[in-house]
Amino acid sequence: MRTSTLPSTGVPAARVRALAEAERARYATQNPASQALAQRAAGHLMFGVPLHWMSDWATPFPLQVAAARGARLTDVDGHELVDFCLGDTGAMFGHSPPAVTAALQAQSTRGLTTMLPGEDASAVAELLAERFGLPHWQFAMTASDANRFVLRWLRAAMGRPVLVVFNGCYHGTVDDVFVDLVDGRPVQRGSLLGQVHDLTAATRVVEFNDLAGLEAALAPGDVACVLAEPVMTNIGMVLPEPGFWERAIEVIHRHGSQLVMDETHTISSGPGGYARAHGLKADAVVVGKPLGGGMPCAAYGFSAELATKAEAAKRAAPPGHSGIGTTLTANLLAMAAMRATLGTLMTPEVFAPLHARCTRLADGLRAVIARHGLPWCVTQVGARCEFQFCATPPRNGSEAGAAMDAELEHALHLFLLNRGVLITPFHNMMLVCPDTTDADVQRLLGAMDAALQELSGA
Known part of the structure; x- marks a missing residue:
């Protein structure tokens, strides 16, 4: 005290x-x-x-x-x-934005969940591609799930096990990101309950705005992706320094890794998030909470190249559960909410x-x-x-x-x-x-x- x-x-x-x-x-x-x-x-x-x-x-x-x-x-x-x-x-x-509540009321009489796609799914994917500039999309119930699924896809697609995150980050309840820098050393976050695996074996952590630290973390050549908010928002806001992301993207790609932008909070920057508003090109994007106007839903998008690699990894894997997706993911009610939100609320005019x-x-x-x-x-x-x-x-x-x-x-x-x-x-x-x-x-x-x-x- x-x-x-x-x-x-x-x-x-x-x-x-x-x-x-x-x-x-x-x-x-x-x-x-x-x-x-x-x-x-x-x-x-x-x-x-x-x-x-x-x-x-x-x-x-x-x-x-x-x-x-x-x-x-x-x-x-x-x-x-x-x-x-x-x-x-x-x-x-x-x-309870009126456009979303109206869409939910209308959809509620036509079915809530079926494990099958409908016309809303195509419309939502098209709107997401237009907003974020990435052509291929999948869905989740929360940003936590979306980030978790993206890490599985990226590790499989890239054939690399390691993740890099920034110190003090939060990307939902994704175990892999609960690693902090303490006196310059990676340490598993003590608040994480019930974790029995050593997260530091496959997660490296560097300070935001530290290009030298990022370069060193990527140098071994085993990093599948860097997962980051374009502006840190979960430990208080931390803005990128001028030129940081442009140089960071060059470093990430030079080492054969991919950049995943978690725009769940930074969607406050505009209808395509912070990266689109500032001319930054991520290889994958995650967006969660606001996407359905308050309904539990999230989405993640991939570049054409990354989507091709991810699809190839799935087709080459043995049959069985991939560890990606849940029964209620992309349910009809969530898709209706996302379509209403993207079409009427996530616009420059709003x-x-x-x-x-x-x-x-x-x-x-x-x-x-x-x-x-x-x-x-x-x-x-x-x-x-x-x-x-x-x-x-x-x-x-x-x-x-x-x-x-x-x-x-x-x-x-x-x-x-x-x-x-x-x-x-x-x-x-x-x-x-x-x-x-x-x-x-x-x-x-x-x-x-x-x-x-x-x-x-x-």
């Missing part, structure tokens, strides 16, 4: 603790129905929630949702919250105002932070922005991790929630959706200003 002012945040630890204590008490008073429902849930749900990480919010007991629509969330106590979390990107186009509104939010946060004299920075990637407890944006995962302060994050998040504003519980990320208004942005900025005033004692 912190005992004094930390230079990294500029906030006295005693004020952080006092604010957190006061906000926990306020939350408990304001949310009796949530508390009662949380107590009921504790009888049969492990950790009192459907998924254990739902208990990781700053709240003393889980907030219970009654309804969500557009940029609004209503809890069981009747409070309406402006939602800048948006399901951590799953509802990036708003909760993204342009999102980017403009997020820029106003990012600029407003910078002004609030500067007004209170704090050494924090703000980073924006399209419709997504984040503030971090460091004066300049971090250049790799180690620097981003060092800037984190869970106690301060929790105090700020809970303060905002108690004043009707919800942001993502994992670090300090915010998203705007088509339903977010300028008034919503001002409400967040006003609550943030009040929180920093409390912390500064002004």
Whole structure:
């Protein structure tokens, strides 16, 4: 526990603790129905929630949702919250977008799942090829599954066993990526439960923006692919330095490896993701959460050359299960949702105002932070922005991790929630959706200003 002012945040630890204590008490008073429902849930749900990480919010007991629509969330106590979390990107186009709900209602009377393709499958693949510039596609239920399947395809297609990732990355619940750099050495992440295999045998990890480190990891010639977000977003945002990706792609290909871009979060950059918006050509792309407007579905695309190699590897393998795919993957309901999302929401016309509104939010946060004299920075990637407890944006995962302060994050998040504003519980990320208004942005900025005033004692 912190005992004094930390230079990294500029906030006295005693004020952080006092604010957190006061906000926990306020939350408990304001949310009796949530508390009662949380107590009921504790009888049969492990950790009192459907998924254990739902208990990781700053709240003393889980907030219970009654309804969500557009940029609004209503809890069981009747409070309406402006939602800048948006399901951590799953509802990036708003909760229950009308085009998606209409498609789901129509499809629900024509079948939910059959293990067979329909016309929507061809339409969705065509739209994905148009958006991302890759010609061949397959589907999954989640980005976790998509990343897992892509790694199998790439290892089989390339005939190479090793994966390279960047330090501090997260690509869903894919065991292979849970390797960190500790004092310059690869170490299996201690938080990974139940893993009995040595992941460091087939996973190498380097720092983001480190071309020399990437070159060294690729040099043995046994790397199937580099799996990366084009902008790191899961340990706080880390932007690529100018020219990094152009040079990295050259290095990756020179060593006979492939680049897989995980655009699940960076789809906030535009309808084709960050890579397409910045003229970068990946060999494979994964996109998950927002693709179905909130429905569980994901997709991954391959270049023509890589698809040819992957198909050849499958045909050359003995008959039997490939370890790729699940029964409900590409079900009819998911395909209808993806078609509606791609056709009506993942378009330049929708993204342009999102980017403009997020820029106003990012600029407003910078002004609030500067007004209170704090050494924090703000980073924006399209419709997504984040503030971090460091004066300049971090250049790799180690620097981003060092800037984190869970106690301060929790105090700020809970303060905002108690004043009707919800942001993502994992670090300090915010998203705007088509339903977010300028008034919503001002409400967040006003609550943030009040929180920093409390912390500064002004």
